[in-house]
Structure formats: C-alpha cells, structure tokens
Amino acid sequence: MITNLPFETIIISFVIGIASGAIGAFIILRRMALVGDALSHVALPGIALALVYGIDPFWGVVSFCVAGVMIVWMLERKTRLHSDALIGLLFTFSLAIGILTIPDTEILESLFGTFAPLSFPVFVFITATGILLIALTFLFAKRFLFSIISPDLAHIESPRSSRWYELAFFIIFAFIVALGIKLVGTLLMGALTIIPASIAKNISRSMSGYIIISALFGGFTSLFGVTLASKMGFLPGPTIILLGIGLFAVSLFFTRKT
Amino acid sequence: MESHNILHVDNLSIRLDHETILNGISFDVEQGEALAIIGPNGAGKTVLFRALLGLMPYRGVVEWKKGVRIGYVPQKFFVDKSFPITVLEFFLLKSRGFWMPKPAFLAHLQHELSLVGLSKDILVKPVSELSGGQLQRILISWAMVNHPDVLLFDEPTAGIDVGAEETIYTILHKLQNDRGTTVLLISHDLNIVYRYANKVLCVNKTMICHGKPKDILNPEELAHIYGEGGFYHHPEQESL
Numbered sequence A: 001m002i003t004n005l006p007f008e009t010i011i012i013s014f015v016i017g018i019a020s021g022a023i024g025a026f027i028i029l030r031r032m033a034l035v036g037d038a039l040s041h042v043a044l045p046g047i048a049l050a051l052v053y054g055i056d057p058f059w060g061v062v063s064f065c066v067a068g069v070m071i072v073w074m075l076e077r078k079t080r081l082h083s084d085a086l087i088g089l090l091f092t093f094s095l096a097i098g099i100l101t102i103p104d105t106e107i108l109e110s111l112f113g114t115f116a117p118l119s120f121p122v123f124v125f126i127t128a129t130g131i132l133l134i135a136l137t138f139l140f141a142k143r144f145l146f147s148i149i150s151p152d153l154a155h156i157e158s159p160r161s162s163r164w165y166e167l168a169f170f171i172i173f174a175f176i177v178a179l180g181i182k183l184v185g186t187l188l189m190g191a192l193t194i195i196p197a198s199i200a201k202n203i204s205r206s207m208s209g210y211i212i213i214s215a216l217f218g219g220f221t222s223l224f225g226v227t228l229a230s231k232m233g234f235l236p237g238p239t240i241i242l243l244g245i246g247l248f249a250v251s252l253f254f255t256r257k258t
Numbered sequence B: 001m002e003s004h005n006i007l008h009v010d011n012l013s014i015r016l017d018h019e020t021i022l023n024g025i026s027f028d029v030e031q032g033e034a035l036a037i038i039g040p041n042g043a044g045k046t047v048l049f050r051a052l053l054g055l056m057p058y059r060g061v062v063e064w065k066k067g068v069r070i071g072y073v074p075q076k077f078f079v080d081k082s083f084p085i086t087v088l089e090f091f092l093l094k095s096r097g098f099w100m101p102k103p104a105f106l107a108h109l110q111h112e113l114s115l116v117g118l119s120k121d122i123l124v125k126p127v128s129e130l131s132g133g134q135l136q137r138i139l140i141s142w143a144m145v146n147h148p149d150v151l152l153f154d155e156p157t158a159g160i161d162v163g164a165e166e167t168i169y170t171i172l173h174k175l176q177n178d179r180g181t182t183v184l185l186i187s188h189d190l191n192i193v194y195r196y197a198n199k200v201l202c203v204n205k206t207m208i209c210h211g212k213p214k215d216i217l218n219p220e221e222l223a224h225i226y227g228e229g230g231f232y233h234h235p236e237q238e239s240l
Helices: A007-029 A037-052 A059-080 A083-101 A106-113 A120-139 A141-149 A150-156 A161-184 A189-202 A208-233 A237-256 B045-052 B087-092 B103-115 B120-124 B132-144 B162-179 B190-196 B219-226
Strands: B005-016 B019-030 B034-040 B059-064 B070-073 B150-154 B182-186 B199-202 B207-211
Touching: A007 A037, A007 A141, A007 A189, A007 A208, A007 A237, A037 A083, A037 A189, A059 A083, A059 A150, A059 B120, A083 B120, A083 B182, A120 A141, A120 A161, A141 A150, A141 A161, A141 B150, A150 A161, A150 B019, A150 B045, A161 A189, A161 A208, A161 A237, A161 B120, A208 A237, A208 B207, B005 B045, B019 B045, B019 B182, B019 B199, B034 B045, B034 B162, B034 B190, B045 B150, B070 B120, B070 B182, B087 B103, B103 B120, B103 B132, B103 B162, B132 B150, B132 B162, B132 B190, B150 B162, B162 B182, B162 B190, B199 B219, B207 B219
Parallel strands: B019 B207, B034 B182, B034 B199, B070 B150, B150 B182
Antiparallel strands: B005 B019, B005 B059, B199 B207
C-alpha cells in the first residue's frame, strides 16, 4: 500500500469531491439519491470493454454513463416510469454484464476505487474536467433549481430550453459519476454524491448556502478520506464514505428546525 | 389573429386517458381584457389553463400574440418543507443573477413586494415557513415581477380567508389598471367575477357561453352552467 500520498491524488480527490457535493445537492432535491448508485454500475460493462481493448477504463466509464443517462432521458418521454425506475432497469442489466465480463483481478479495483498512478496528461485532463463540471453546475444552478421547485413554472418561463437543461443536468451528473468512480469505485460513488448534500441539508437555511456547503463537504471529506486511507493502508472508497457518514451523524445535532 | 387580440383559441379539445376533458372551446382575448373562466368543479378549467400554457397536449389552435410574456399563478403550489429556499432565492429564479443578485433587481423587488402589501423582511424567510396568505401574495408578486403582458390566475383565493381574498382582488385590479395587464382568471366566486371581469367564459367540458358578465350572469344561464339549483350553493361548500 502507498503511504506517501501523491500530490495528484490530493488535488483530484478534492476536485472530484467538490463536484460530487455540488451536483449531489440537486440529486437530493430531485429525490434521485439512489440514481447515482445505479448509474455508477452502468459503468461496469464500460470498464470491461475498455480492459478488453487495452484502453484507459475511464473512457469506457464516461461513454457508458453518458449513454446511460441519454437513454434514460429519452425513455422518460416514452413511458410513464420515473427516471429512478428506468435507471434501476439499466443498472441491474449493466451490473450483470459487468460482473460476467470484467477480469477477476480488476473487479475489486472497479468496485471500490484505487490510488492508481496517473500519467500527467490524464491528471491534467481529470482535474480540468472536474473544475469545468463544478463551474457548469454552479452556472446552471438556477435552471436546475427552477425545474425541481416547479417544472411547470420553469417550462412557462423558458418553454424551449427547459428540457435541454434537463439533459445538461444528466450529462454533468454522468461525467461526475465517471470521475468519481476513479476515486471511490462503482459501488460507493452514489454515496459520494448524496452524503455531502445530506449533511448540508441538515444545517442550511438558504439554497445558496446549501449548495456551497454541500460542495465544500464533498471536497474536504474526500480529501481527508484519501489522506486517512493512505496513512492507515485502507481502500480510499470505503474510508471516504465512512468519514462522510460520521460527519452526517454529527450534523444531526445541528439540524435546522422546520 | 386580429391585431388587438393577445390570444386566439379555436376548437380546442383535450383528451386524457381516452376521456374527453374539453371539447370545442373557441374564444379570443383582447389586450387589457379581464376574462373570468367559470364552471362547476371538474369542468376542465385548470386543464384549459394548462393547455394554454403549453403544459399538456391538445388538439385545435392556441395562438398567443408573438413575443407575449406570460405570468402564471397556479391553483396549488407547494415547496417541500425540507427545501432550504428563501423567498429571495425563489424570486432570483426569475432574475439573471442567482449567485450575485443585482442591486437594481433587489430594489425593484422591494417595490413589487410593497404592491402586494409585503415588506422586504419577508425575503429572508424560508418559503416553507410562509402562511397561506403570504404564499399567495408572494406567488402573485412572483408572477408579476417581470411585468408580464398576461397573467393567468387559477382560483386565486382558494383556501384564503375573506379579508385576504378582498385584498388580493384589490391588488389585482390595481396592477391591471396601472400596467394594462391582460388577466385570465379562474374563479368560483360569481360575486367577484361580476365585479371584476369584463368578459366571462363558461365551460363544462364544452363551451357553454362567452360574453359580458351582465349578459351571462343571470339565473337561466347559471342554471345551464352549473345545473338546476346548483349555483345557489357556494361551489366550495358544495364539494364539502
């Protein structure tokens, strides 16, 4: 196990944590808490295919997650099922395919994340993508919020664009899930998006405060989580999640009264 | 569409789950008009609004004047009690700067709130903590904040006490006089309709009448709309 945490890992965990916390704020409001979980499993066949063809599994993850949300976005119009049911279907399908196709040696890493050494270009790409996703989440925050608070009023306000913002939300989410899988693995990625937002929701009194606190908790939880994991020789994914759950328990004592 | 019309509706029909909700509705709305839409419970009034707003599929023609801006006060509006959104943030959904509100918008907002009898202190309150009357005024102010050309108002006084009800119509009247806003109003209260609207549209699955209140609001027509004897009871009480 690595004891000296590389600089790249510190930066990446912080950026991915912030991105997950920021998008997670909207995921919780949309009552899609388990969708991130499901979506991260859609990545498994992507990982398998990438390994078969000898390319970086990240690309397999990105393409499968984005394809997954696009399918859900399109199916939502065709059926009366909510997105959680649709993603649930895709998830079990993908998990089954993924487990059958990924080589045994890679399964643990895919499921729980890793400190895999990164080449410099990959490091720069992941960091830049993470920062871009954070910026887009904050830029579109008003639109995302509007359609959560009242889809009808959002549609009346901008009849042509409201559906495209919906798609933008799903794609940003898919990319963040894809990045997060690198850090905490497919099994625990969902938790990385919902724990910071759950903590923030307990203690916030305004929407802007909620989103910012969620993003910051995401960033610092994963930063301290990977540091702790590296010192103790633990897997990073479970360590980050346990730390987050611990903070959530503490936040219960500061819960705002409704 | 004639130039002074802001809305043209022709042969509008709506079917949901193989059931006809509305059939053959045709009317025009002139700029600055106050049109009241009346009919018994389940007549399809809210559905008509939703079709006009493009929120549900329909057959027929719904043609708004080009570039028209619409404000809508829905019949029911709930914000999840657990959502940490303040009144100010709710208004900022309609402004350009959500993260950094512009001073001009805040000043404008303060003025708009004063029109509905609210002070700026309410801006820091969570939406979930507002009383029914406060939320209703906020919704009216919210619909009016960017000065729309048309305001669609669905049962604006349902669930509000009589004093607040009067205030809401006074506000609405004032906004209409000051800004020349066209108002489409769904109401159960024929007294209000008579005093407030200059045109009335009666629907009960189909279009029953369309015209001036004094021509339509007579016992014979009302019996036709609500069924024999039905209009003598207040429709809200009827449903209890």
